[in-house]
Every structure is written in C-alpha cells, then in structure tokens.
Amino acid sequence: EAGVVQSPRYKIIEKKQPVAFWCNPISGHNTLYWYRQNLGQGPELLIRYENEEAVDDSQLPKDRFSAERLKGVDSTLKIQPAELGDSAVYLCASSREDRSGQTQYFGPGTRLLVL
Amino acid sequence: AQSVTQLDSQVPVFEEAPVELRCNYSSSVSVYLFWYVQYPNQGLQLLLKYLSGSTLVKGINGFEAEFNKSQTSFHLRKPSVHISDTAEYFCAVSEGNYGGSQGNLIFGKGTKLSVKP
Numbered sequence: 001e002a003g004v005v006q007s008p009r010y011k012i013i014e015k016k017q018p019v020a021f022w023c024n025p026i027s028g029h030n031t032l033y034w035y036r037q038n039l040g041q042g043p044e045l046l047i048r049y050e051n052e053e054a055v056d057d058s059q060l061p062k063d064r065f066s067a068e069r070l071k072g073v074d075s076t077l078k079i080q081p082a083e084l085g086d087s088a089v090y091l092c093a094s095s096r097e098d099r100s101g102q103t104q105y106f107g108p109g110t111r112l113l114v115l
Numbered sequence: 116a117q118s119v120t121q122l123d124s125q126v127p128v129f130e131e132a133p134v135e136l137r138c139n140y141s142s143s144v145s146v147y148l149f150w151y152v153q154y155p156n157q158g159l160q161l162l163l164k165y166l167s168g169s170t171l172v173k174g175i176n177g178f179e180a181e182f183n184k185s186q187t188s189f190h191l192r193k194p195s196v197h198i199s200d201t202a203e204y205f206c207a208v209s210e211g212n213y214g215g216s217q218g219n220l221i222f223g224k225g226t227k228l229s230v231k232p
Contacts, residue, residue: 033219042119042205042224043222048219
C-alpha cells in the first residue's frame with residue numbers, strides 16, 4: 001500500500017511570494033489533514049477534510065492561507081503572500097473511519113524556507 | 116481543552132540501556148493516545164496506540180507504552196535501545212469519539228532521544 005505522497009519536499013522562496021504544496025493521501029482514506037510543524041515543536045493542525053468538505057479550519061490563517069480538496073482525493077495548500085514566520089515543515093496526513101480509531105498516517109512533509 | 120506534556124525535551128542514553136520517555140495529558144473526555152517517531156527530515160511514523168482494552172500496548176521496534184488513567188500518563192519504554200532508535204518522539208492525544216473536531220490529534224513538543232555507543 002502506497003503511503004501519503006507530498007510534493008515538493010523542499011521549497012525556498014522570498015517573502016511576499018506565493019507557494020503551494022500538494023498531497024495525495026492513501027487510497028481509500030476519506031479524511032485528510034494539513035499540519036504545520038515549527039522548528040522544535042510538535043505538529044499543529046491547520047485544516048481537516050472529510051471527503052471534499054473542510055470540517056475544521058479553525059486554525060487556518062485565512063488571510064493568507066487557503067486549501068482545497070477537489071473530488072475528495074488530492075489536496076493543495078497555498079500561502080499567498082508568504083511571510084518569514086511561515087518557514088516550517090508542512091505535513092499532510094490521512095485516515096479512514098474504522099476500528100483503528102482513525103489512525104493518521106503522515107507523509108514526509110514539505111520543508112519551506114522563506115527568505 | 117486537551118493538552119499533552121512531554122516532560123523531557125532531550126534524553127541521552129547509552130546503547131543497550133533501557134529508556135523511558137514520559138508523556139502526560141489532560142482531557143475531560145475519554146481519549147485515544149499515540150506515540151509517533153520522526154527520523155531526521157522525514158514524516159511521522161506510528162509507533163503504537165491505545166484505543167481501549169489492555170493498558171499495556173506493544174508497538175513496533177520493541178517499544179511499549181502503558182496507559183495510566185489515574186495519573187493521565189502514557190509513558191513510552193524500551194528495555195534496550197539501539198543506535199538506530201535515535202530520533203524525535205511525539206506523544207499525541209485525540210478525543211475518543213469520532214466526529215467534528217474529535218479525532219484531531221494534539222501533539223506534545225517532542226522528546227529527542229539520542230543513543231550513544
């Protein structure tokens with residue numbers, strides 16, 4: 001079974017530029033999550049999708065961040081414009097509703113550096 | 116609100132020694148508990164999880180953890196560590212009922228395990 005796929009793995013941009021991250025979840029997983037992991041910290045949830053619906057985006061900074069999950073499969077997270085403080089690792093995870101308690105499986109992450 | 120406290124930010128240990136990584140949580144409802152491991156420049160990999168039943172949970176790579184409801188703890192242990200166990204370990208909690216914001220993971224800040232020869 002293929003894992004969660006993310007691209008790109010690394011991205012360096014200048015502040016005020018836009019950037020986008022892509023995630024392909026595990027096949028059959030209807031729930032998709034985007035997390036941000038700052039240096040020395042644990043991941044923090046940005047947004048959670050159930051199929052194509054964003055069911056929890058309370059922690060997403062909506063002035064500059066946006067996300068979409070068309071057709072309930074792949075997802076894209078966008079930042080426009082990027083700020084220095086957005087430098088972090090952006091992790092995508094997926095899960096499905098079953099007796100495993102919705103165990104989340106993580107991708108390798110995209111490491112963003114804003115200069 | 117839920118929270119997770121990992122009491123040690125760094126744990127140095129010699130190879131083949133036992134190790135315990137501590138985790139305490141706070142929640143007003145029943146919880147699911149998880150330990151994830153993160154190797155350098157990689158995503159998080161599930162080590163083990165507690166959903167219900169036996170409070171002693173065994174995971175991959177020889178790790179185990181014990182759920183203690185009265186002490187709200189979920190400490191991770193391994194009787195003999197290897198160099199390859201050097202990584203960062205994250206404890207996480209989610210509410211025990213599916214739906215809405217329940218199921219979202221709240222992570223601790225992580226514990227860096229450094230195994231020395």
